[in-house]
Amino acid sequence: MYVTLKEILKNTRKYKFAVGAFNIHCLEMVPAMIEAAKAKNSPIILQVSPTTCKYIGASLLSNLVKYLANKADINVTLHLDHAKDFNTIKEAVDNGFSSVMIDASALPLEENIEKTKEVVEYASKHGVSVESELGTIGGTEEGVALNDGKIIYTRPQDAIKFIEATGIDALAIAIGTSHGQYKSKAKLNFNVLKEIYDVTNIPLVLHGGTGVSNEDLKKCILGGISKVNVGTELNVAWVTAAKENFGKAKVNDSCRDLLIPSNYAVQKVIENKIDVLGSSKRTV
């Protein structure tokens, strides 16, 4: 079934599990991602950055994901990750995405509220869910987290105000993770997570899941994280297999056969992550 983010996350807080949101990097890997979820009988969120959305095309993406989702016995959400402007979001909504993220977290709180409200108003008219971000999730250099204070933790009091003022379906919070981190592991602030969880009632989202150890991921989920974003780890697995296979290939070898190990590597990463997140058999 093809469902919204609100629908796919609705039981996560109650039963303390998280649904993985896995970044599509190219069209080839999409069927393998769905296969992973089917093998684990787990709901799955497929997400794209605005750049990937532009590269593949919003309509092609949503039609493919809808087709695969409606054939499967599991719930699937297609989500636009980290969109910064209204037009990018409008294109995804108009082309059938079931969820979008507006990232106005770099702006002052009041402006973040205004931009997010505008998106919620448009998306809700079309039955599409909205995620928004508070605080600042860090970035990385060559896979290692930058330790220069770029992570600004989400403040619980801001979270209360933000959720009430905007009507969002899920909140991305900053508790110490970084985007693109894969050579080191993040130091998370579980106290901040607890403080935010205790004063909120909507699903909380952890970005930068690649940079979090399995042990810490489990702690996050017990602490109330509902959605975990994993992007870099899939890219690393795909390219690692591609380097190996293309590196030793003859030019007339089938590119199809050369790509199969890459797609399979992505499938295995997702299957393992589903086990850590506890979403197996959580199909309703």
Ligand SMILES: [Zn+2]
């Ligand atoms: Zn993110």
